[in-house]
Amino acid sequence: MTDTDQTHVPAEARARSAKLRELLEHHGRLYHVLDDPVIADAEYDGLFRELLTLEETYPALKDPASPTMRVGGAVLDSLPTRAHSLPMYSLDNVFNMAEGREFVRKMLRLLPGADERDMAFWTEPKLDGLAMELIYEKGLLVCALTRGDGETGEEVTANMRTVRTVPLRLASRPPLPPLLEVRGEVLMNKKDFAALNLRQQETGGRTFANPRNAAAGSVRQLDSAEAARRPLRFIAYGIGKTEWAEGSPWSTQQEIMLGLREFGFAAAPGAALCPSLEAVERWYDGLVRERENFPFELDGAVAKVNSLALQERLGFTARAPRFAVAFKFEAEQARTTLEDILIQVGRTGVLTPVAQLAPVNVGGVVVRRATLHNEDEIRVCDLRIGDTVLVRRAGDVIPEIVAALPELRTGRERAFVFPDRCPSCGGQVVREAGEAARRCVNRACPAVRREAVRHFVSKAGLDVQGLGDKLVERLLDAGRVNDPAALFRLEEKDLLDLERMGKKAAANVLKALDEARKKTTLPRLLAALGIRHIGEQTAKALAREFGSLQAVEAAEADDLRRVRDVGPEAAASIRDFFASPGNRELLRALKEAGLCPAEEKAPPETGPSPASPDGTQPGKEGRNAGAQPARPSPLAGKTLLFTGTLPSLGRREASRLAEEAGATLVGSVSARLDYLVVGDNPGSKLARAEAAGVAILAEADFLRLIGRSENNRGKS
Ligand code: IVH
Numbered sequence: 001m002t003d004t005d006q007t008h009v010p011a012e013a014r015a016r017s018a019k020l021r022e023l024l025e026h027h028g029r030l031y032h033v034l035d036d037p038v039i040a041d042a043e044y045d046g047l048f049r050e051l052l053t054l055e056e057t058y059p060a061l062k063d064p065a066s067p068t069m070r071v072g073g074a075v076l077d078s079l080p081t082r083a084h085s086l087p088m089y090s091l092d093n094v095f096n097m098a099e100g101r102e103f104v105r106k107m108l109r110l111l112p113g114a115d116e117r118d119m120a121f122w123t124e125p126k127l128d129g130l131a132m133e134l135i136y137e138k139g140l141l142v143c144a145l146t147r148g149d150g151e152t153g154e155e156v157t158a159n160m161r162t163v164r165t166v167p168l169r170l171a172s173r174p175p176l177p178p179l180l181e182v183r184g185e186v187l188m189n190k191k192d193f194a195a196l197n198l199r200q201q202e203t204g205g206r207t208f209a210n211p212r213n214a215a216a217g218s219v220r221q222l223d224s225a226e227a228a229r230r231p232l233r234f235i236a237y238g239i240g241k242t243e244w245a246e247g248s249p250w251s252t253q254q255e256i257m258l259g260l261r262e263f264g265f266a267a268a269p270g271a272a273l274c275p276s277l278e279a280v281e282r283w284y285d286g287l288v289r290e291r292e293n294f295p296f297e298l299d300g301a302v303a304k305v306n307s308l309a310l311q312e313r314l315g316f317t318a319r320a321p322r323f324a325v326a327f328k329f330e331a332e333q334a335r336t337t338l339e340d341i342l343i344q345v346g347r348t349g350v351l352t353p354v355a356q357l358a359p360v361n362v363g364g365v366v367v368r369r370a371t372l373h374n375e376d377e378i379r380v381c382d383l384r385i386g387d388t389v390l391v392r393r394a395g396d397v398i399p400e401i402v403a404a405l406p407e408l409r410t411g412r413e414r415a416f417v418f419p420d421r422c423p424s425c426g427g428q429v430v431r432e433a434g435e436a437a438r439r440c441v442n443r444a445c446p447a448v449r450r451e452a453v454r455h456f457v458s459k460a461g462l463d464v465q466g467l468g469d470k471l472v473e474r475l476l477d478a479g480r481v482n483d484p485a486a487l488f489r490l491e492e493k494d495l496l497d498l499e500r501m502g503k504k505a506a507a508n509v510l511k512a513l514d515e516a517r518k519k520t521t522l523p524r525l526l527a528a529l530g531i532r533h534i535g536e537q538t539a540k541a542l543a544r545e546f547g548s549l550q551a552v553e554a555a556e557a558d559d560l561r562r563v564r565d566v567g568p569e570a571a572a573s574i575r576d577f578f579a580s581p582g583n584r585e586l587l588r589a590l591k592e593a594g595l596c597p598a599e600e601k602a603p604p605e606t607g608p609s610p611a612s613p614d615g616t617q618p619g620k621e622g623r624n625a626g627a628q629p630a631r632p633s634p635l636a637g638k639t640l641l642f643t644g645t646l647p648s649l650g651r652r653e654a655s656r657l658a659e660e661a662g663a664t665l666v667g668s669v670s671a672r673l674d675y676l677v678v679g680d681n682p683g684s685k686l687a688r689a690e691a692a693g694v695a696i697l698a699e700a701d702f703l704r705l706i707g708r709s710e711n712n713r714g715k716s
Contacts, residue, residue: 004422009058017061020051024067025171028164029264045114065169070162070228078465079154081218085181085241088131088147090319091302091326097281100303103325104277107305108335110314111320119305121280122253124271126300126326127286128215129187132156133240135167139147139176141168146219147500149536156219160186160620164229171264173304182260188215192231209365211297236265236508252306269294269652271305285328291329296492299330318537318564330420333402334367336360338387341372341416343423345531347451349440351422353378355401362393368401374436376562382406384413422447444583449483450476452530459526460536474498484528485589487638488513521599525590529575530539533570541565542574547652549587549596553578554641554665558683559651567662578667633662634706635675641666642684644679647701654702661706669694 024047027039052068056059063069095101108116131147144160145153147169149702162164163186170176180431188196193211200207208214214285218230240257242248252275261267270287274280283558287301305311305323314322321590340356360367372378383404385388422429422440424447431438440448454472457464465485475481482493490513495506526549534542536685545563546552551575560571577583580597590596605666640663642654652675668675669688677697689696694714697705 009060012494013054013058014061017054017058019067020047020054021063023047024051025167026171029065029171031164032376060667062475067168069168070164076134077155079220079309081152081154082143082145082155082162082579083152084133084145084148084150087316088133088153088183088240089316089321090150091126091352092317093300093326093328094095094368097284097331099459100280100325100327101277107322109315111310114310115710117276119276120307121274121277121303122257122271122306123274123280123283123301123303124268125294125298126302126328127185127187127235127268128212128235128282128297128299129185129235130219132184132186132219133232134160134182134183134184134241135240136170136177136180138178139170139180141154141166154220158224159221159675160234162224163232163234164651165266167264172262175245177242177244179241179243180263181242182236182263183238184265186219187211187213187296188218188231188233189233190296190297196231200597203288211308223259233296234266235268236260238266238304240630246510251308253311254306267554275638276302280348283512288329298329300326302326310686319394320530324476325386332362333392334344334360334362335388335405336367336387338385338404340381340385341378341383343419345422345424345440345445345447345451347455348532349422349442349445349448350437351419351440352437353416355383355419357389357391360391362391362399365393367391367393367399370401371638372401373381375438376436378416378418383410384415386410388411407522424448443580446476448693453481453484453487455530457487457529460526461530462516462520464512466512471509478573483586483589485586485593488517488590488593488595495695517594525549525554525595529577529586530585532573533567534574538565538570543651545652547656548659548660551652551655551665553587553668554655556641556643556667556685559642559683562651574669636662637664639666639672640675640677641673641685642677642679644682646677646679654699657706657708658702675702675705 008165015357018572024044025048027044030038031044048067051066053064055068069207094103104116104119107120108114111446132336133147133153134141134146135143135145141161142157143155144157144166145155147153161168171265190211193214196214197207199205206217207411208217214230215232216231218227222229223225233389234390236257238253239260250259257267258273270290272283274283274588282561284301287298291298303316303325304321311321339358341355344352344354346352353375355370355372357368372383381401381404383401386409387406388408389404391399392402393399418438420429420438422442422445423428425440425442425445427440427442427445429438430441441468442448450473453476454630455471457467457472464487469519472481475490475494475498478498480486480490480497490510491504492506492510493503495509496503505697522543523536523540526542527533527536541563542560543551545554555574556570557568557575558573560566561568578587621680629688635658638666641656642651642658642665646654658665658677663675669676669692671690671694673689673694673697675697677699686696
């Protein structure tokens with residue numbers, strides 16, 4: 001604020017607005033955080049309006065941390081994204097105390113010298129909402145980010161500003177930390193949720209299945225004025241990155257939670273410090289008894305090692321901290337009628353029976369369908385169409401049938417016969433030895449193709465915005481598309497031919513596809529291909545290890561299995577995928593359509609940066625000043641394969657160097673292979689290569705061949 005601004009505001013107005021803010025923050029906190037209001041709502045509203053009027057009269061008084069800024073105004077087209085400074089992990093789940101004890105034993109094995117008796121746990125109810133990170137710089141809220149995929153979240157700052165339990169300014173005496181990232185759950189109280197749904201019904205708005213969906217929908221509202229009308233709450237449970245001028249004052253989880261309360265955050269009621277696992281068990285039993293009395297929904301409990309030093313020693317897996325665990329409540333069950341069993345054909349051709357149920361409410365969610373897994377399960381449970389069945393739902397897990405209740409049969413039930421032909425294409429169905437599933441083996445089966453295309457563009461794949469299942473279906477039915485690559489060849493006229501598709505909608509679809517093409521990364525593409533057993537995490541690990549699609553394609557099962565998360569089944573499935581001519585054709589078509597994601601960024605090199613192959617450092621002073629230095633390709637036209645662990649190069653780095661030198665990486669040894677580069681524990685490839693008379697190189701030979709040998713390094 002400038003001096004001139006200051007002179008425009010009378011001193012009384014300035015003093016009054018400061019007083020009003022203080023009063024409103026104080027009473028807001030009593031009301032929303034502590035549930036203990038001392039003034040009437042009408043009085044609060046009066047103070048609020050007074051402040052609003054002052055700020056409108058003297059715009060220089062406006063302040064992003066004023067309680068009036070909670071009202072919301074801007075309407076967005078879509079939510080911007082931002083990377084988390086530290087990843088937001090998930091939690092590993094256990095479903096009973098035996099598993100909980102095992103989790104703690106595993107912790108102790110990782111902490112040599114630690115004694116179970118010294119291990120205290122901070123326990124909290126597990127709140128059933130959505131994870132959120134609030135970023136405070138010098139005590140001011142500057143950003144609110146959803147968890148997103150854990151690495152990048154969506155910015156929902158304007159909406160979160162409207163949430164009364166979110167401090168806009170940290171409530172504490174200085175010194176404030178220069179940076180504090182607070183993590184917690186956004187949720188809706190059960191009562192508020194019911195009232196919201198009623199209001200939505202009356203006003204013709206959309207209603208929500210449960211408080212969590214309502215909270216998630218509200219947080220991601222594009223209109224923050226609407227978000228302001230939604231009764232959201234934020235409950236803190238931890239921190240992300242922090243910076244302190246004098247070092248962090250916190251050394252335990254409990255201290256963090258006490259500190260956050262002092263800063264003005266609400267914390268989950270019922271949290272406790274448990275000095276032992278037995279104490280955790282007693283506390284948990286109490287929570288189960290109290291569960292219904294909580295104002296919001298819980299889906300379990302969380303136990304965290306209290307000492308931050310031990311937390312740090314335990315660290316994280318790819319997915320979750322090793323120092324915390326979620327005890328999930330037992331699943332909820334309900335009774336209903338099995339009306340029919342339909343067969344769904346998945347993207348890998350697997351035929352999955354799906355139960356059609358008379359709609360039933362299971363723990364707050366209306367369930368109409370349940371998975372039956374496979375035909376054996378139907379037989380084992382002796383399920384008959386028309387049976388009364390018990391349905392179970394556990395958190396996000398797809399509902400399942402626990403059992404039939406044969407004692408309630410009327411005699412009108414009928415047995416289910418699993419089809420021996422694909423319900424989509426009528427083609428042959430096989431059941432491979434050792435597999436529970438029947439599979440349609442027709443690669444051209446419309447259902448298989450449809451699922452493959454659907455998966456490709458879905459959230460689990462390239463996440464193409466605005467290309468939903470319905471549109472994919474219409475494109476397939478109209479014959480415009482029969483594989484994922486065809487989507488990227490679509491032109492406006494292909495879309496305009498579809499019913500109910502205008503120019504604007506068509507342009508949006510093309511734009512979305514183009515954006516997806518541009519932002520496609522290697523892990524996303526790998527996940528989108530729908531290779532059996534390859535999900536998002538494994539795709540990331542593969543991309544990190546191999547660095548290019550070509551290198552994954554070229555990898556042998558042994559190499560693949562070196563990647564964390566890749567077991568024998570996954571490795572075999574990757575090999576099968578790339579061996580199929582149809583899939584190779586698809587990859588070629590995808591590449592032609594511009595879907596060839598740039599290489600993953602290699603991890604930072606530790607050694608000196610290698611010279612270019614001709615011994616010069618690429619740079620402006622070189623022969624190719626200003627232009628890309630022309631690299632000779634010493635391995636142009638040669639095929640090459642790596643095996644075993646190389647002494648200094650990581651596999652991705654080695655593959656990258658080989659490809660840069662013009663080599664084609666292949667997957668197996670044959671007489672046509674030019675070079676096999678061998679590291680430690682080479683496996684069977686070495687013997688096969690020797691037998692086939694292939695040239696065998698050590699890493700040093702390879703480096704020399706591509707002009708990057710030790711002698712060449714740094715010789716610029
Ligand atoms: S601690 C590294 N404490 O559960 C993650 N999480 O299943 C540490 N959640 O995404 C989270 N209540 O959003 C923690 N008291 C609580 C929680 C809690 C709910 C959510 C959280 C996380 C999810 C993981």
